[in-house]
Amino acid sequence: MKQFIFAAGMAAVGAFGSVGPSAADDHPIVVELFTSQGCSSCPPADALLHELAARDDVIALALHVDYWDYIGWKDKFANPAFTKRQKGYARAAGSRSIYTPQMIVGGVDHVVGYKPMQLAEFVQEHRSLQATVDVGLTRSGDQLEVTAQTDEPRQMVVQLVRYTPLQTVAIERGENRGKTLEYANVVHDWQMVGKWDGRAPLSLSVDSAEDGPVVAIIQAATHGAILGAARLR
Numbered sequence: 528m529k530q531f532i533f534a535a536g537m538a539a540v541g542a543f544g545s546v547g548p549s550a551a552d553d554h555p556i557v558v559e560l561f562t563s564q565g566c567s568s569c570p571p572a573d574a575l576l577h578e579l580a581a582r583d584d585v586i587a588l589a590l591h592v593d594y595w596d597y598i599g600w601k602d603k604f605a606n607p608a609f610t611k612r613q614k615g616y617a618r619a620a621g622s623r624s625i626y627t628p629q630m631i632v633g634g635v636d637h638v639v640g641y642k643p644m645q646l647a648e649f650v651q652e653h654r655s656l657q658a659t660v661d662v663g664l665t666r667s668g669d670q671l672e673v674t675a676q677t678d679e680p681r682q683m684v685v686q687l688v689r690y691t692p693l694q695t696v697a698i699e700r701g702e703n704r705g706k707t708l709e710y711a712n713v714v715h716d717w718q719m720v721g722k723w724d725g726r727a728p729l730s731l732s733v734d735s736a737e738d739g740p741v742v743a744i745i746q747a748a749t750h751g752a753i754l755g756a757a758r759l760r
Contacts, residue, residue: 554658554755554756555583555584555585555756555757555758556584556585556633556650556654557585557586557742557753557756558576558585558587558632558646558650559588559590559631560572560573560576560587560589560590560629560630561592561625561628561631562576562589562591562592562627562710563591563592563593563594563595563596563602563627564591564602564603564604564605564708565598565600565602565701565702565703566627566628566702567702568628568640569627569628570703570708571628571641572630572641573708573709573710573711574709575641575643576711576712577709577711580711586742587711587712588690588714589604589690589710589711589712589714590606590609590714590717591604591605591606591710591713591714592605592606592610593606593609593610594625595627598701598702599701599702599704600698600699600701600702600703600704603696604694604710604713604715606714606715609714609717610625612717612749613625615749615750616750618750619748619750619751620637626639626640628641630646632646632653633653633752634746634747634751635752636649636652636653658754658755659677659678659754659755660675660676660679660683660745660755661676661677661755662675662755662757663675663757664741664743664758664759666735669734669736670733670735671732671735671741671759672731673687673729673730673743673757674728674731675725675728675745675755676725677725677755680724680725682722682748683722683723683724683725683745683746683747683754684719684721684722684723684746684748685719685720685722685729685731685744685745686718686719686720686744686746687716687717687720687733687735687741687742687743687744688714688742688743689716689717689737689739689740689742690712690713690715690739690740690742691712691740692711692740692760693709693710693711694709694713695707695708695710696708712740719749720733740758740760741758741759742756742758743756743757743758744756
């Protein structure tokens with residue numbers, strides 16, 4: 528049964544449909560996965576995110592939380608800041624509880640547990656919406672340049688996210704003891720680098736000596752809708 532469900536999940540990834548490279552690059556959909564190496568329910572969601580990470584129309588990000596570290600295995604990628612971010616999303620949704628695995632699509636739609644068809648539906652819905660913010664991201668030497676423009680001014684935050692494309696971990700204790708698991712797009716740094724009201728085009732330079740992948744995200748408040756994003760692999 529688990530194999531059938533997992534196969535259905537992979538089919539759901541394909542169900543997102545085809546999209547041209549230019550359209551995908553213009554307005555990718557951000558999917559955040561809150562996960563933990565100490566959670567026995569998380570590996571299928573981790574594998575699903577791995578599949579999503581190959582897509583141009585989705586920016587898939589894995590945020591490892593620390594609240595399962597006490598049950599026998601300390602997650603090597605866990606960051607209390609990511610637990611705090613997940614709690615912020617819960618408060619914004621009027622919930623007092625947080626779970627793993629949980630995916631957040633576009634900053635607003637929550638998928639609790641491994642529900643690939645629901646995830647596919649949310650991604651399709653977000654792709655059908657007209658983007659409200661056009662975001663650009665370029666690198667020149669040790670500088671990153673974030674640009675953006677919109678016809679709908681509002682209070683927004685500008686964030687830069689850095690991730691490692693692939694990590695492999697041998698789990699020695701806890702619920703996943705004995706498994707060797709692969710994790711895609713593991714976030715190791717998430718920073719707010721500015722605020723923007725959209726009344727004039729944005730042009731923001733940020734020092735960055737790091738050469739790895741980076742994502743610029745413009746969001747309505749820290750836990751609101753993600754209005755635009757751009758990525759450098």
